[in-house]
Amino acid sequence: VPLGQRHTHTLASFREASRLPERRLRGLLFPFSELEGHLAPGVRRGEFSLFQPSVRDVSRAEQLFTPSPKHRIDYFTSAVRMDHAPGMQQPEVCFIGRSNVGKSSLIRALFSLVPGLEVRVSKTPGHTKKLNFYRVGKAFTVVDMPGYGYRAPEDFRDMVESYLEERTSLVRTFLLLDGSVGLQEVDKIAVEMCEELGLPYVIVLTKIDKGSRGVLLRNLLQLQEVIHRHTGGCYPQPFLVSSTQFSGIYLLRCFIAHVTGNLDLEMAVNQGTPKGLDSTSQAQTPGSTMSALASSSAVLPPSCSSNATLCSGTSCLVPPSNFNEILSVVLSAVLTVMLAMVMFAMGCTVDIYKLWGHIRRPWGIFVGFLCQFGIMPFTAFALSLAFNVLPIQAVAILIMGCCPGGSSSNILAYWLDGDMDLSISMTTCSSILAMGMMPLCLLIYTSVWTSADTIQIPYESIGITLVSLLIPVALGIYVKNRWPSAAKKILQVGSIMGIALIVIIAVVGGVLYQSSWVISPYLWVIGAIYPVIGFGLGFLLARFVGQPYYRCRTIALETGFQNAQLCSTIIQLSFSPEELEVMFSFPLIYSIFQLVVAVGSVGAYQLYKKHCRKASPLEDCEGAEPSDGEEKKEHALENGGFQCDENGNLDGKFTPL
């Protein structure tokens, strides 16, 4: 057999590939690991590594794809109609996709260890015209199909649809999409078909070697959204493959062996101690799930096998650690619950009548609005021009400036004896208005640097922010009106918890995202002065229009404090990884400095309150006094009562001594 003489590709076998440097090997085995470092924090990573076999599993799967006299792998037959399809007992997997997407190439790569087997591929779309059945011993069958779309065979529907519908031995359908172009309209039809037929199917992105990483990552994230939102039968993890480079082929072999019932996976034993990490892993973000690949010198074969990881050749692989991932899931769950509780406590400060007052005569809200969507975006614009940053960084700064206020501002407003009703109504209103104002501001300002339609605003995450803000606050308001004394206790606990929450978020964020600390010094400077300018201008404007001090403090906080989470989501959705590299850290820097400045002022204010104002039982009085400037302090000491009065908050509770 002349074809039998043909040499197999060196990378066809995982055993051979194991001789490669570890980093290269890791990329071939788990192609997603190459992309992961470029993912912004906050993207759901877990879905990309659901199927994480051990190295031993991968090797055992490879045996199944290696022919032997007892285990023959060959082309069996072709069929143009369903009733020509051979009746076979063994489980079957099939590959569907657009014509030219690389179905035949993928099958060829999967069978690259079979010397005599020929799978025809072609540059011309519509090459495969029949259902081609390949037999893998008695283990399973693989079916290559004609493609849909351009130059599809005329009887495609009859052939493929009836096959998918009627084939009882079909255990998994692999739907192939071209990684360099992403999900196309015809592909959506294919997805719908799989959904309607109720098939269990898996999406494979092909040709990942083609085109830039940025494009691939964007296509992948878009696909992740579609799978997440619109599919029921689709396996959440898309597989990434390059049939020419052999990336992802070993993993797919293992997956096929597994779903056809030929391979029980051993439990992936978590060996991923940080000690096992060598210098090659440094490029990865700390949040990486693919973090543990032991260096070749670290573990020797005997100890390897006893630890349920397999040594292949000279180097040894340790199953990827999912510790970080679990940690971040737990953490975000804990934080979400805590935040809801804190917002509930904050709701306990809100007086429904005063809140209604703010809404009926929204003067304070209006001032806040001017600050939020007037001062902040303009400052961002001015700073970007002044420091002459890269266009893409300017866009990041502007997005930050256009974001609505975050809920931490409510907690801090409480500690600054601000006007809680105003604070909460401002956060709510600015989040609602953000839906319209953000696109508008971005349109106005970013047109200098980029076209505004590249920026995607995630209306859902604004919505989520709103819901997670409004529901607990509404509950709090209810409790306060129903059981005022209970509300007081809740508030005591909640306010302390709030500060703890802010500190935890800051520390955890700083540690988890260390990698983004390295960044252009200009951005550091801007990140440091921008919140200060925001707080300052907000305060001044509020004061200018004659708001009392405690409200000025509130408005200042609401102005300077931005929803940094939202900003990073927007940036992540809108830009490619290459672009993200120079801009992603900005929201982090900003949030660090906004916290430092705000927590600093809270500390100063609390100290001042303790030491200079012991005489007055002001704790309950929102309109306590100003916190800035020596003269004002004195003024406040003398006129503390007066300021409260101005706000009509006193209710006879306040008796200056």
Ligand SMILES: Nc1nc2c(ncn2[C@@H]2O[C@H](COP(=O)(O)OP(=O)(O)OP(=O)(O)O)[C@@H](O)[C@H]2O)c(=O)[nH]1
């Ligand atoms: N760069 C790159 N090219 C690929 C890859 N896989 C397939 N191709 C190319 O894509 C073209 C089409 O490949 P086929 O495997 O014939 O595509 P198909 O999906 O079987 O197409 P039809 O049989 O016409 O439906 C060929 O020119 C391949 O060389 C890949 O992983 N990387």
Ligand SMILES: [Mg+2]
């Ligand atoms: Mg083909």
